[in-house]
Amino acid sequence: MSWDDEAATWDTQPAVRAYSKAAFQSLQRVLMERGSNLTGARVLDFGCGTGLLTEQLAAEAERVMAVDVAQAMVAVLREKNIGNVEPVCGLLNELIESGSLSMGAFDLITCSSVCSFLGDYPAAVAQLAALLAPDGLLLQWDWELEDGADDAMGLSRSAITAALSAAGLTDLSVGVGFTETVEGFVMAPLLGVGRKP
Ligand SMILES: C[S@@+](CC[C@H](N)C(=O)[O-])C[C@H]1O[C@@H](n2cnc3c(N)ncnc32)[C@H](O)[C@@H]1O
Numbered sequence: 001m002s003w004d005d006e007a008a009t010w011d012t013q014p015a016v017r018a019y020s021k022a023a024f025q026s027l028q029r030v031l032m033e034r035g036s037n038l039t040g041a042r043v044l045d046f047g048c049g050t051g052l053l054t055e056q057l058a059a060e061a062e063r064v065m066a067v068d069v070a071q072a073m074v075a076v077l078r079e080k081n082i083g084n085v086e087p088v089c090g091l092l093n094e095l096i097e098s099g100s101l102s103m104g105a106f107d108l109i110t111c112s113s114v115c116s117f118l119g120d121y122p123a124a125v126a127q128l129a130a131l132l133a134p135d136g137l138l139l140q141w142d143w144e145l146e147d148g149a150d151d152a153m154g155l156s157r158s159a160i161t162a163a164l165s166a167a168g169l170t171d172l173s174v175g176v177g178f179t180e181t182v183e184g185f186v187m188a189p190l191l192g193v194g195r196k197p
Contacts, residue, residue, distance in 0.1 A: 003049070007072035010050045015182040019189075020052035022178040023112050023141050026191055027057075030139060030173075034195075041107040046092070046128060047114025051077035051085065057110065058085045065106075067095065092127055104133045111140040113189070116155050122163040129167035132196035138169060141177050144190045160192040169194025 010016055031037050038060035045054045048066035050073050058064045063084045068074050074089040088100060095101045109128050118124045128138055143154035160174045177191025 003068075003070035004072035007050060007070065007076050010073065011052060011076065015185060015187065017052060018180050018182045019141075019187055020056070020112065022180040022187070023053055023189075023191075024056040026141075026177040027110065027139055030137070030191070030193055034137070034171075036137070038108070042105060042133075044101070044106045044109045044128075044131060046109060046111045047117075048077060048087070049073045049112075051080060051082070051087070053110060053112045054085055055080065055082060057108075058082050061108070065101070067092070067101075092124055096127060096131075101131055103130050106131050107133055107136045109136070109138045111138070113141055113143075115140050115160075116142045116145075116153060121155065121159070122166055125163045126167040129164075129169055129194070129196060134196055136196045138164070138167075138192075138194050138196075140192045141189045142192070144176070144188070155190065157190060160190060164192055164194035167194070168197070170197050171195040 041061040043057050043061045043064040045057060045064055045066045048054045048068045051066055054064050054066040065086045066077055067088045069091055071089050074087045077087045115121050145154035145156045147156045147158055157174050161172060164172050172194050174192045176188050179188045
């Protein structure tokens with residue numbers, strides 16, 4: 001399965017729409033709990049897909065850089081033509097090497113349902129953490145796996161905690177981000193949060 005094949009119909013899927021809405025609400029809750037908000041924030045939405053979360057971030061943030069490796073997904077977002085959103089198609093390490101993504105440039109990085117698909121998740125989190133400004137937050141949502149399970153569709157609490165910690169992030173929290181039921185399907189992904197010291 002290629003993510004590009006999903007692009008044309010991604011935004012029409014009720015579960016996908018409900019997931020991104022609930023993810024955004026959980027993000028707002030985390031920011032409020034940490035005495036923060038999106039006003040003036042420079043955001044990187046990593047693994048943005050067609051931008052369902054990006055759109056919501058852009059309504060409140062100063063600007064959002066939306067990165068995804070799937071051209072067709074990014075093309076759908078580009079067609080939405082959101083003024084303060086910069087859609088970018090590419091691989092994380094290549095965008096860093098080319099200077100398209102700068103160290104310390106972001107106040108917030110969101111990774112909604114993408115980290116478990118990465119070839120080297122801990123290495124990617126370390127690269128993302130380097131892109132955060134001091135006090136910046138990284139949030140990731142992923143299906144929960146039990147410890148020891150090996151599946152491309154999720155991550156365990158311990159794997160998330162280990163990766164965020166190894167990336168030098170502090171004030172970690174890892175737990176169920178939200179619970180949402182769509183057409184009988186219960187979605188209760190993990191939400192991992194870390195702060196750049
Ligand atoms: C389940 S979709 C989530 C899309 C979006 N975040 C959302 O919530 O609607 C996973 C996304 O991760 C992207 N992705 C997978 N591997 C990636 C990588 N190495 N770098 C950037 N994006 C990646 C896919 O192209 C796809 O758009």
